[in-house]
Amino acid sequence: TTVDLNGVTIWPGWLAPDEQARLVQDIRAVAAAAPFFTPETPRGQKMSVRMTAAGDYGWISDRRGYRYASTHPSGQTWPPIPASVLRVWDALSGTDRRPQCCLVNWYSETARMGLHQDRDEADLTQPVLSISLGDDALFRVGGTERGGPTRSIWLRSGDVALLSGPARLAYHGIDRVRPGSSTLLRNGGRINLTLRVVDQRP
């Protein structure tokens, strides 16, 4: 069963608890190879979300701007996307392309992500798939123009969302995290994985 929020398709509780635990274990291994870092906006503000990535590309932001990059800020290539994560893409993405980036966003209890569009990918006809793990988060989505009406929904651990079609360019963000709402992560907080195709089809 799915929920539609402004064209965003959500599968509530799509991942069983044992599968969620496997994903967390695999993301811990990703973070051991590619440690979480705190991105800085081009204007020099630290983001409240900590990030890392797996796959051919990660998304980085620093004083020079934001972009996809084939190496971690340390200079090392990103670890491969875990098979447990690829299985979710294969089940729900509806595309024949492989994800080139698994962005890992780590929210503390006070972290947020302001309303933004995702448009750094070369082929915007390819979907983005999002996996929520850990504490609940209040997700907000609007239309394709800034300042339009928005709707909100709580994303819970194990929920998967697919952003495709017109919703691919919708403004969206995370307003807040509900502390203590999940026991999946030892230290609380929330992890969101987003799977993306970055390059144009070769």
Ligand code: MD3
């Ligand atoms: C709607 N992440 O990484 S995931 C991001 O929970 C990002 O960490 C949020 O926004 C998070 O860029 C939201 C849900 C999501 C992801 C991509 C989208 C919703 C989207 C792209 C287009 C429209």
Ligand code: FE
């Ligand atoms: Fe986004």
